[in-house]
Amino acid sequence: xxxxxNAKAIKASSFIVIKQIALILAALLFATIFLKASQxxxxxxxxxxxxxxxxxxxxxxxxxxxxxxxxLAISITxxxxxxxxGVDGQLYMGAAAAxxxxxxxxxQNGVLSLTLVFVAAMIAGAVFALIxxxxxxxxxxxxxxSTLLLNFIALLYMEYLVTGPLRDPDASTNLxxxxxxxxxxxxxxxxxxxxxxxxxxxxxxxxxxxLISFVYYRTKLGYEIKLVGSNPRMATYxxxxxxxTTIKVMAISGALAGIIGAIEVTAIQHKxxxxxxxxxxxxxxxxxxxxxxxxxxxxxSGLFFGSLKNAGINMERFTDVPSAVTEVVMAIxxxxxxxxxxxxxxxxxxxISKKNKAHRxxxxxxx
Amino acid sequence: xxxxxxxxxxxxxxIRIATPLTLAALGCLMCQRAGIFNIAIEGFMLFGAFFxxxxxxxxxxxxxxGMALSMxxxxxxxxxxGLVIIRFHANMIISGIAINLLSLGLTSYLLRAVxxxxxxxxxLNIEKLSPxxxxxxxxxxxxxxxxxxxxxxxxxxILLVILVQIFLFRTKQGLxxxxxxxxEDAARTAGVSPExxxxxxxxxxxxxxxxxxxxxxxxxxxxxxxNMVQGRGFNAFTAVVFGNAHPIAVWAxxxxxxxxxxxxxxxxxxxxxxxPSVVKMFPFILAIVALTLSSGIQKxxxxxxxxxxxxIKTLKIKETKSEEEE
Numbered sequence: 244x245x246x247x248x249n250a251k252a253i254k255a256s257s258f259i260v261i262k263q264i265a266l267i268l269a270a271l272l273f274a275t276i277f278l279k280a281s282q283x284x285x286x287x288x289x290x291x292x293x294x295x296x297x298x299x300x301x302x303x304x305x306x307x308x309x310x311x312x313x314x315l316a317i318s319i320t321x322x323x324x325x326x327x328x329g330v331d332g333q334l335y336m337g338a339a340a341a342x343x344x345x346x347x348x349x350x351q352n353g354v355l356s357l358t359l360v361f362v363a364a365m366i367a368g369a370v371f372a373l374i375x376x377x378x379x380x381x382x383x384x385x386x387x388x389s390t391l392l393l394n395f396i397a398l399l400y401m402e403y404l405v406t407g408p409l410r411d412p413d414a415s416t417n418l419x420x421x422x423x424x425x426x427x428x429x430x431x432x433x434x435x436x437x438x439x440x441x442x443x444x445x446x447x448x449x450x451x452x453x454l455i456s457f458v459y460y461r462t463k464l465g466y467e468i469k470l471v472g473s474n475p476r477m478a479t480y481x482x483x484x485x486x487x488t489t490i491k492v493m494a495i496s497g498a499l500a501g502i503i504g505a506i507e508v509t510a511i512q513h514k515x516x517x518x519x520x521x522x523x524x525x526x527x528x529x530x531x532x533x534x535x536x537x538x539x540x541x542x543x544s545g546l547f548f549g550s551l552k553n554a555g556i557n558m559e560r561f562t563d564v565p566s567a568v569t570e571v572v573m574a575i576x577x578x579x580x581x582x583x584x585x586x587x588x589x590x591x592x593x594x595i596s597k598k599n600k601a602h603r604x605x606x607x608x609x610x
Numbered sequence: 611x612x613x614x615x616x617x618x619x620x621x622x623x624x625i626r627i628a629t630p631l632t633l634a635a636l637g638c639l640m641c642q643r644a645g646i647f648n649i650a651i652e653g654f655m656l657f658g659a660f661f662x663x664x665x666x667x668x669x670x671x672x673x674x675x676g677m678a679l680s681m682x683x684x685x686x687x688x689x690x691x692g693l694v695i696i697r698f699h700a701n702m703i704i705s706g707i708a709i710n711l712l713s714l715g716l717t718s719y720l721l722r723a724v725x726x727x728x729x730x731x732x733x734l735n736i737e738k739l740s741p742x743x744x745x746x747x748x749x750x751x752x753x754x755x756x757x758x759x760x761x762x763x764x765x766x767x768i769l770l771v772i773l774v775q776i777f778l779f780r781t782k783q784g785l786x787x788x789x790x791x792x793x794e795d796a797a798r799t800a801g802v803s804p805e806x807x808x809x810x811x812x813x814x815x816x817x818x819x820x821x822x823x824x825x826x827x828x829x830x831x832x833x834x835x836x837n838m839v840q841g842r843g844f845n846a847f848t849a850v851v852f853g854n855a856h857p858i859a860v861w862a863x864x865x866x867x868x869x870x871x872x873x874x875x876x877x878x879x880x881x882x883x884x885x886p887s888v889v890k891m892f893p894f895i896l897a898i899v900a901l902t903l904s905s906g907i908q909k910x911x912x913x914x915x916x917x918x919x920x921x922i923k924t925l926k927i928k929e930t931k932s933e934e935e936e
Contacts, residue, residue: 281723326703378898382906387649387703388851389901391844395894403887525711528704565722570715577708578690582698 270575287564291554301439307549309503311448313527314541316499323492324472329390330500330524332397333368337501340367341508342515345428353427368501369494376493380486405517421515430510442510456538529573532580621756628868632767633822634846637815642855644811645791649706650691651819652843653713658684658823660717663834671735677824684820692812730835775857848897852904
């Protein structure tokens, strides 16, 4: 084995992958039994995922894009032991900023205006994430509660925007949405998957995942985040400032959430629509947990949950199976991961029994 | 303006709106006292709201059975939460989020599976609880008419506030709960089982939040809508933090949130031109300000103390140094 491959690390990570796959299978099995018990088609969800990964890959990519970004936004905060449950709110703010900028820009160069739109969305998301971060640092306000409450404020603010100042004056009375964005600010969709909503956003998401893993493993900030997350006292002792790290992490997380908002607006809706977000923030928690907070792992777990979400939507559309069953699957996955129910207990037991055996042998030899 | 906001009608709706918050906050408060960070109450409430309507629909309109069923359902969901956090030591925040997600998914799913409808279901045959009339209350100006004629659950919630206050601060079991919250190891040394105490408070919160949910779906309205709790659980949690997990203070805070909501409805009814979404933001902004104030005051108290001790220490060090130099 060459020096740069750490055999132990590979063994550990492959073990995690096997563990997570076992967990997914268990959750899907549970969902199947559940569907069977309530007299729907039992294999609906398994078939749905199969379709999502073969014929309807476009749908999977469409849903995986926001989920990967949300997973990244959550994972970076989890690493630093901060809880940002306000990804939804930051996403709304990003979407609103993207819309405002896109509508205000003069019709010019596409790439330049798109960049401006995305930068605006990232700033808006980061600034909105800074509110709970600063409150936490200066007033010790619990960020779990403040971010949850800020979600509702952002949602209502967006509702206010699309019913008031940004509302399209020509829209029909019952549709609350902004004017359509000018075409030069549309994020291109993937030609191969026409006419679906799969778009260039997936490249942005993957690039972000690689960027974040670079930050983790190759920069001072990444080291700070890991150390502050695992042992804030030692980090302080080592001359770091955990509070400053908290602020940085929240800003990055908010900026990532802002990108989701910008992608949803510029690539999918092409306008600001009231309540367009199907809870990506909480889905991001599942994505991040399944990937063990590893940014590259987030790409794969985001793709899996994208396919699951797509399967749910297809099920709702083509069969009578409610898509809510996918939420149940997600909840089961979070609960089992956070409780570490499946594997560690069993392994611990095996280890203990091995130890006991060895001990017994020793004792018998001594006799 | 003040007349418009402080009449007995607004106060009555304040008490009505605050009732589920008070009930949920009492459950959350007990958990907080035992050191459990319980944001799953949002999910418990949603579960209760759904099963309240289920009970009503299947018994031909009996609200009592609906409420009993919702309490059972809330307790079952709480048992799952307890299993994960007490037995398996999972992270409370993440498990709480998972429970909320599970509750949202399961209720939407069962709505389709059991009633074959999507979005919401109305209980047409419901026999609502008749408001309780207490004659002597009317004699008190403003507050009297507001307090009178509420649902029996409202009076029950006020009674529970007092009972929880007595239970926590005047009984041995209450002391045990607080001891577990302060220091688990110390409690264990004193012969209290932290696991038993935690199971008790978690199941209690499930029971009472189930009732709070049933109050939402069977008393305030007579229907169940997907995700109908809409952050009330989080607001109740904020009330617990702001009220420092003290039953009477927490009750006062829930009343404050109820008041903010009631004033919002009043403003909307009067048509002052303020957009309804901005008005609806008000309780949430109030909650954040409240949260920041309470945690900020605590922080400054603590910092003030440590600063003072720090300055004394540095003075002493300086003194000793100067002495040495001499």
